[in-house]
Structures are given as C-alpha cells and as structure tokens.
Amino acid sequence: MSKRQLAMVMDLNKCIGCQTCTVACKTQWTNRNGREYMYWNNVETMPGEGYPRGWMEAGGGFDEQGNLKDGIIPDMVLDYGVPWDYNHEELFEMDYLKPDTDPVWGPNWDEDVGAGDYPNSYYFYLPRICNHCSNPGCLAACPREAIFKREQDGIVLVDLDRCQGYRYCIAGCPYKKIYFNPKLSKSEKCIFCFPRIERGLPPACAHQCVGRIRWVGFLDDEEGQVYKLVHKYKVALPLRPDFGTQPNVYYVPPVLSPPKFDDEGKLIEGGETGRVPVEFLEKLFGPGVHHAIKVLKEEMEKRKRGEESELMDILIAYNHADMFRLDENYYQNLAAEQGLKGTEFFKIIDHRYVAGANTPKEEVKVYFEK
Amino acid sequence: MKNLLKTALFGVVSTAILTHTAKADIKSFFKWEVLPSKYTEGTVPSDPNDELWSMVPGKYVYLYPQISVRLTDAQVNKIIPKKRLQKALVKVVYNSENIAVYVKWKDNTPSIQPVYTSNAFGDGVSIEFPNEFGKGKTLPYIGMGDPNHPVTVYLQKTVAGRDYEKVFISEGFGTLTEIEENGVNIDMKYNKATREWVAVFKRPLKTENSDLRAGLVPVGFAIWDGNQHERDGNKALSRWKFIRLKQYPLDKDYLEYVSWGDMIHKEGDPKRGKQLTIQNGCNACHRYADQNTAPEDMAPNLSDIGGIAHAPYLKESIVNPDDVIIKNLNPNRHYNKFVKPDKTGAYPNNDMYTWYIKTPDGKLKSKMPSFAHLSEQDLKDIIAYLKTLRDWRNFK
Structure with a gap:
C-alpha cells in the first residue's frame, strides 16, 4: 500500500530485558495526557501472558482468506493494569512498601516466570512495538x-481528526499495539518516532537500546543491514506471521538458550535451540525459524573457525551508522520537492497527524439530576 | 390526534383524486410514520425539563439493532442476538426560527464513558435530517445518508468531563465529517425516578446545510446503549420518520411518494416474495432470514431491513440501485490473498467486497444490477416480504 517500508529488526539473543527501550519510549511519548497506562514499546517475558494480558488470544488479524477477524478490547484493570504508585512517604514510619491501589495485573506482571520445570526452566525476552504492518488490522477495522499508512515509509498513524474513539482498531489489531486514550477519547499508537525518523534519527527505543539489539532501515535498501538480515540471510522473522497482517518488525529468534539437563543432572548435548522448544519458536515466528536457526549456527561456526562472516559482523552491531540507515537524504528530498523550508519540514507528510485541533472542550456537563 | 389526521387527509384528498390504495397508504402512513409537532409563538425550549414539553403530543418510534454491516468487536457481536427492540417517545416543537426535537427512552443502565477505562462506553443519541428532501427527491439511506443524499447528523454522547456534542455531515459509512453549525444546542438528562434519558435537539429551521421549512420533514433516530458496548454502527436505528409541520404546505406528490406501499402487506404476498428473492438470486450476495449462503460482507445484510427501510426506498433500491449507493465499511477488511503482494508485502484489497464500481467519468455505479424488469406485482411481493424482515436475532 505504501511506496517504501521502514522496518525494525530485533535480535532476541541479545535482549537482556532491561526495559531501557520502554523507558525511552515512555518518557518521550506516553507519560502524560491519558497515555499513562500505554506502553507503545514494552518488553515481555516469553513464554508468558504478555502485555496486555493474553494478547495472542485476543483476536483480530486476518484469516487464511484475508478476511478481518473479530477481536476483543482488553480491560484497563484486568489486562493492561492501571498505573500505580508506592507509599514511599509512609515507609519512613515503619510501613512496608505497597502499591496505592490493589492491582491485579500490569505490564511485566509475569516477568521471568517463563515455562518448564527446574532445572530445565526457560524464558526469553520479547520487546514489542507496533509492527507497522503492510496489511494493518487496525486500519482495516476502523469504520471511520x-x-x-504513510506513502513515504509505511508508518501507520491515526488521523486524530477523523478518529471518534470507537475502538474497533483495538479489536482488529492482533498484537494489541493500538491503545485507547480515555482523556482524548481517541486511539493512539506507536508512531515509529516519525519526527526523529524524518531527521535521520532512529526511534528512541532503538537508539537507547544498551544491548544494541535493534536495526532500523528501509526494507528495499539492499545495502542496509535490515535488508540483509530479513531478505539476504532470512534470519530475521516476523512475529506471529499467521495473524496475516504482514508485520514489519522482525526478530532474530533466540537460539542461544542453555542446554537441557537429564534426570540425573547431566547435560544433554544437541537439540536445535537448547531449552527453548523449537515448536514454541515456530509458533511465534513461523516455519522460517528452522532455516534461520540453521543459518545462524552455521555462520557462528564459521566465525569460530576464524573465517569471515558478514552476518556475524552485522549481528555484533559495530556502529550505529550502519545499524540505522535511514536518511540518505530521503526525507530531505521529499521536503524539497514540496518546497518546504526550515521548520516547515515538520509538515512534510503528517499534517493529518500534527494538525490536531483535537483539544477537547473542557466544559463539564451534568447528566444526572441531583 | 384524530383532528390532526382529519385535517391532513382533508387537505390531501380534496386536492387530488387518489386511488383507493394510495388513500389507504396515506392513512396508514399518517398513523404510523408521521410525527406530530406543536407550533409556538414563544421560544423553542432546549431544556428537557421545560414545562412546554408536557403539553406537546408525542409518538413512539421503534429502533432496531443495526446489522446491515457487521463490525468486528467480538464482545458486541455476541450481544446482538439478545437485544430488545428499543422504543423512544418523540415530540417536536417549532416556531418560525427554530425547531426542537425531544427524544425520551428507557434505559435501566445509564452509562457515561468514564474518565479512565479502555473498554467502557457512554450512552448516546442522535438524529439526522436529509440535506435535501421534498418533491422529486428520493429517500437517503437511513444509515447516515449516501453519496447522492448527504444528511446532517446531530449527536450527543455522555462522556465524563466533556460535552460530547457534535454536528456532522455524512454521505454514508465512514464519511462522517464534523462541522460547526450556528444555533445548535443539544441537552441530555437522565431521570433517575423513571429511569429514562431525555434529550432535546434544538436547531434553526434553516441552516446552511438544510432547510426544514416544509410540510413533511424526514428525520432519523439512533440510540446507543453504552452498557451493551454500543458505539458507531453498533446501535439501535429507526427508519425514516416524518415530522408534520403544519405551518408549511404539504406537498402531495412527496406525500404520495413516501407513503407508497405503507399497506404493502395487504397488496403483496410475502411468501411469493421470498420465492422471488431466491429465484432472482438476491441471496447470492445478500444475507437475510435463513438465507446465509452469501459471503459475509458481500452486500448489506437485509435481516432487519423491514424495520429500517420504507417501501419506496426498497422499490428504488431494486429498480434503480444506483440511486442509493451504500459503501461497504472499510474496504481493507478483506484483502485478496490469491494475487501477488506488492514489494512491501501488502496484498491488495479484494474487489469482491466493494459494493460499487467507479465508471471512467467518476460516477459511482452499484454492483447490484437493476431489477426494473420485474412486474409491478412481483415488486410488491418482494417488498412485502422484505418488510417482514426484522429478525436480527438470527444475525450471523
């Protein structure tokens, strides 16, 4: 639907679940104005319920024929978790630390729980942002x-002037990565940090990542590392491709989990992916996972033997300039074509998003008679 | 009431020689479809509690769950078959400048969209007027108009902390565009004792978008029950009702047009009508009653069309489908997986699910062919059958 498509690759072998990306996103976009409960970027433990709770079973996406499926809208308290604070003040009076509400769920509620029995328990971290899908479920579900989806780069955005807060988009998104802003009564979502992207900077989550697990670039840029990971080596795979939305965030599957122990406590050698069952990875990343594991292991072996491996060099993530190949003057040229100068640059494509005029009237109406 | 009928009928009958059926249609039309109104020299009240309302005659309007198009909220779709018919009492007051429409309905579960939740919805009500109506004008699609018949929609929703009062121009699904209209005021109050919502919509008779100074003014109603997750297309919807404004002349041609077939159940044979719909292949695209073989979303679901459409609208839609072109909800809901995706991996939309085509000169043409070749009696039988369809309980 768009002319070009931006994409992100995340290497799950390197994610340590530190939530720096989450905080980068939150402080940049979602710590105010009705977005407090939202995590446009979150890191969840897999296997697990995730955020919002049970998103994988909450419907949305397309069936095998390409028809949009029904979905549900997660509950603020039961599925997202309301933002809460702790009684830091009372701690001085010999109280114990407790939240100021009685939360039953929250982001990362099941952190590090994982699955499997000791000593073969396992888990890995799965950072998630909006997938900026090629056939977005949210876009398809919106009756308004x-x-x-931006022509220029495939970023999926909400036109806040047209949005009336009906929330079918939330039901339609199989990743539940679009959220309802109760304060504006409109839907909001990850914007792939487009104001940064247009200036040649990667999204905040990718830039701040301490493990350097994220690559950002155009999928058709054959010189870019994103292209190489996704199309050349085919080691970066979409999350739940069976949802049918053609997501554009790709994951290098975790192949480096520790080996299993047998009943007597001895190491079991071999096995495709150590403790993490390959069936689980196949469920998350589709059948391409076998090829990806094979290529990753082969290239690792090559490197161990002291041979050259372009793939390993990419995954080592030597420098940001190569990991984030965005600009190449692409947006500057687009702006120049439209005759925009200076700060007008900001208007380049997103007048629909930025124009706003959505400030609600603050008049309070009394519906119930006293 | 009787007086109103008599005067109305007298006016019509004395000026035109009508057939017996047309007379019967008009009589029934006035009884069921026409809303009375009260002219006042004073100001038109916008307060639901204004004393004047107790002196104004009203009439009940029935509202049906909207199922012509299916929305993709799993929780709501489960609720639809359990819904009840919604009933609202409507009163109208006008003076030479303004008109106020009073809508009262029962709601045991008043709900206001709360300040901080993700999946709770507020109650709401809206009315719509066609931007153009009267002699020679066909009726718009009741679901917020269509490209040939734009409508003005007045909406009040209960959202905590805000006055969610809006005016829109609409040409069908997905086209609602917010506008500013001077002199519009909507008030909505809940009466805890009687467990009823009352809303009053007040607007000038003439705005830049529509002029209601006519003897018979079409008006449509929609009610949302927040407790049943209703919003947008998930709502209860009336068919077109007609406000009689006695200060303005009644156009007899328009009356004859809108009242046509009001007694169709006496003239047409629904059983034969159903056979005809099957013989003519209506069920290849439409779903209705027990006919559920058409692919979902291929065409509007007709299972409650009898509740929300009038006979003349149905006739027009069968004989001249291009007059009222209804757009499917978001065409991106169906993509075609059997063609090659583009270079970003996106599949194109499946054309099968768009309900119209664009001709090279930019005109919209319905995909439904005209059935103008059907005999007058065949049409009456089919319409008589369609008018019996009010069965959202079998919604699939």
Missing part, C-alpha cells in the same frame, strides 16, 4: 477510515 481514520488510520492511514
């Missing part, structure tokens, strides 16, 4: 046609 308020969601659009």
Whole structure:
C-alpha cells in the first residue's frame, strides 16, 4: 500500500530485558495526557501472558482468506493494569512498601516466570512495538477510515481528526499495539518516532537500546543491514506471521538458550535451540525459524573457525551508522520537492497527524439530576 | 390526534383524486410514520425539563439493532442476538426560527464513558435530517445518508468531563465529517425516578446545510446503549420518520411518494416474495432470514431491513440501485490473498467486497444490477416480504 517500508529488526539473543527501550519510549511519548497506562514499546517475558494480558488470544488479524477477524478490547484493570504508585512517604514510619491501589495485573506482571520445570526452566525476552504492518488490522477495522499508512515509509498513524474513539482498531489489531486514550477519547499508537525518523534519527527505543539489539532501515535498501538480515540471510522473522497482517518488525529468534539437563543432572548435548522448544519458536515466528536457526549456527561456526562472516559482523552491531540507515537524504528530498523550508519540514507528510485541533472542550456537563 | 389526521387527509384528498390504495397508504402512513409537532409563538425550549414539553403530543418510534454491516468487536457481536427492540417517545416543537426535537427512552443502565477505562462506553443519541428532501427527491439511506443524499447528523454522547456534542455531515459509512453549525444546542438528562434519558435537539429551521421549512420533514433516530458496548454502527436505528409541520404546505406528490406501499402487506404476498428473492438470486450476495449462503460482507445484510427501510426506498433500491449507493465499511477488511503482494508485502484489497464500481467519468455505479424488469406485482411481493424482515436475532 505504501511506496517504501521502514522496518525494525530485533535480535532476541541479545535482549537482556532491561526495559531501557520502554523507558525511552515512555518518557518521550506516553507519560502524560491519558497515555499513562500505554506502553507503545514494552518488553515481555516469553513464554508468558504478555502485555496486555493474553494478547495472542485476543483476536483480530486476518484469516487464511484475508478476511478481518473479530477481536476483543482488553480491560484497563484486568489486562493492561492501571498505573500505580508506592507509599514511599509512609515507609519512613515503619510501613512496608505497597502499591496505592490493589492491582491485579500490569505490564511485566509475569516477568521471568517463563515455562518448564527446574532445572530445565526457560524464558526469553520479547520487546514489542507496533509492527507497522503492510496489511494493518487496525486500519482495516476502523469504520471511520481514520488510520492511514504513510506513502513515504509505511508508518501507520491515526488521523486524530477523523478518529471518534470507537475502538474497533483495538479489536482488529492482533498484537494489541493500538491503545485507547480515555482523556482524548481517541486511539493512539506507536508512531515509529516519525519526527526523529524524518531527521535521520532512529526511534528512541532503538537508539537507547544498551544491548544494541535493534536495526532500523528501509526494507528495499539492499545495502542496509535490515535488508540483509530479513531478505539476504532470512534470519530475521516476523512475529506471529499467521495473524496475516504482514508485520514489519522482525526478530532474530533466540537460539542461544542453555542446554537441557537429564534426570540425573547431566547435560544433554544437541537439540536445535537448547531449552527453548523449537515448536514454541515456530509458533511465534513461523516455519522460517528452522532455516534461520540453521543459518545462524552455521555462520557462528564459521566465525569460530576464524573465517569471515558478514552476518556475524552485522549481528555484533559495530556502529550505529550502519545499524540505522535511514536518511540518505530521503526525507530531505521529499521536503524539497514540496518546497518546504526550515521548520516547515515538520509538515512534510503528517499534517493529518500534527494538525490536531483535537483539544477537547473542557466544559463539564451534568447528566444526572441531583 | 384524530383532528390532526382529519385535517391532513382533508387537505390531501380534496386536492387530488387518489386511488383507493394510495388513500389507504396515506392513512396508514399518517398513523404510523408521521410525527406530530406543536407550533409556538414563544421560544423553542432546549431544556428537557421545560414545562412546554408536557403539553406537546408525542409518538413512539421503534429502533432496531443495526446489522446491515457487521463490525468486528467480538464482545458486541455476541450481544446482538439478545437485544430488545428499543422504543423512544418523540415530540417536536417549532416556531418560525427554530425547531426542537425531544427524544425520551428507557434505559435501566445509564452509562457515561468514564474518565479512565479502555473498554467502557457512554450512552448516546442522535438524529439526522436529509440535506435535501421534498418533491422529486428520493429517500437517503437511513444509515447516515449516501453519496447522492448527504444528511446532517446531530449527536450527543455522555462522556465524563466533556460535552460530547457534535454536528456532522455524512454521505454514508465512514464519511462522517464534523462541522460547526450556528444555533445548535443539544441537552441530555437522565431521570433517575423513571429511569429514562431525555434529550432535546434544538436547531434553526434553516441552516446552511438544510432547510426544514416544509410540510413533511424526514428525520432519523439512533440510540446507543453504552452498557451493551454500543458505539458507531453498533446501535439501535429507526427508519425514516416524518415530522408534520403544519405551518408549511404539504406537498402531495412527496406525500404520495413516501407513503407508497405503507399497506404493502395487504397488496403483496410475502411468501411469493421470498420465492422471488431466491429465484432472482438476491441471496447470492445478500444475507437475510435463513438465507446465509452469501459471503459475509458481500452486500448489506437485509435481516432487519423491514424495520429500517420504507417501501419506496426498497422499490428504488431494486429498480434503480444506483440511486442509493451504500459503501461497504472499510474496504481493507478483506484483502485478496490469491494475487501477488506488492514489494512491501501488502496484498491488495479484494474487489469482491466493494459494493460499487467507479465508471471512467467518476460516477459511482452499484454492483447490484437493476431489477426494473420485474412486474409491478412481483415488486410488491418482494417488498412485502422484505418488510417482514426484522429478525436480527438470527444475525450471523
């Protein structure tokens, strides 16, 4: 639907679950104005319920024929978790630390729980942002046609002037990565940090990542590392491709989990992916996972033998300039074509998003008679 | 009431020689479809508690769950078959400048969209007027108009902390565009004792978008029950009702047009009508009653069309489908997996699910062919059958 497509690759072998990306996103976009409960970027433990709770079973996406499926809208308290604070003040009076509400769920509630029995328990971290899908479920579900995919780079955005807060987009997104802003009564979602992207900077989550697990670039840029990971080596795979939305965030599957122990406590050698069952990885990343594991192991062996491996060099993530190949003057040229100068640059494509005029009237109406 | 009928009928009958059926249609039309109104020299009240309302005659309007198009909220779709018919009492007051429409309905579970939740919804109500109506004008699609018949929609929703009062121009699904209209005021109050919502919509008779100074003004109603997750297309919807404004002349041609077939159940044979719909292949695209073989979303679901559409609208839609072109909800809901995706991996939309085509000169043409070749009696039988369809309980 768009001319070009931006994509992100995340190497799950390197994610340590530190949530720096989450905090980078939160402080940049979602710590205010009705977005407090949202995590446009979150890191969850897999296997697990995830965030919001049970998103993988909450419907949305397309069936095998390409028809949008019904979905549900997660509950603020039961599925997302309301933002809460702790009684830091009372701690001085010999109280114990407790939240100021009685939460039953929250982001990362099941952190590090994972699956499997000791000593073969396992888990890995799965950072998630909006997938900026090629056939977005949210866009398809909107009866107002308020969601659009930018021609220039495939970023999926909400036109806040058209959005009326009906929330079918939330039901339609199989990743539950679009959220309802109760304060504005409109839907909001990850914007792939487009104001940064247009200036040649990667999204905040990718830039701040301490493990350097994220690559950002255009999928058709054959010189870019994103292209090489996704199309050349085919080691980066979409999450739940069976949801049918053609997601554009790709994951290098975790192949480096520790080996299993047998009943007597001895190491079991071999096995495709150590403790993490390959069936689980196949469920998450599709049948391409076998090829990806094979290529990753082969290239690792090559490197161990002291041979050259372009793939390993990419995954080592030597420098940001190569990991984030965005600009190449692409947006500057687009702006120049439209005759925009200076700060007008900001208007380049997103007048629909930025124009706003959505400030609600603050008049309070009394519906119930006293 | 009787007086109103008599005067109305007298006016019509004395000026035109009508057939017996047309007379019967008009009589029934006035009884069921026409809303009375009260002219006042004073100001038109916008307060639901204004004393004047107790002196204004009202009439009940029935609202049906909207199922012509299917929305993809799993929780709501489960609720639809359990819904009840919604009933609202409507009163109208006008003076030479303004008109106020009073809508009262029962709601045991008043809900206001709360300040901080993700999946709770507020109650709401809206009315719509066609931007153009009267002699020679066909009726718009009741679901917020269509490209040939734009409508003005007035909406009040209960959202905590805000006055969610809006005016829109609409040409069908997905086209609602918010506008500013001077002199519009909507008030909505809940009466805890009687467990009823009352809303009053007040607007000038003439705005830049529509002029209601006519003897018979079409008006449509929609009610949302927040407790049943209703919003947008998930709502209860009336068919077109007609406000009689006696200060303005009644156009007899328009009356004859809108009242046509009001007694169709006496003239047409629904059983034969159903056979005809099957013989003519209506069920190849539409779903209705027990006919559920058409692919979902291929065409509007007709299972409650009898509740929300009038006979003349149905006739027009069968004989001249291009007059009222209804757009499917978001065409991206169906993509075609059997063609090659583009270079970003996106599959194109499946054309099968768009309900119209664009001709080279930019005109919209319905995909439904005209059935103008059917005999007058065949049409009456089919319409008589369609008018019996009010069965959202079998919604699939």
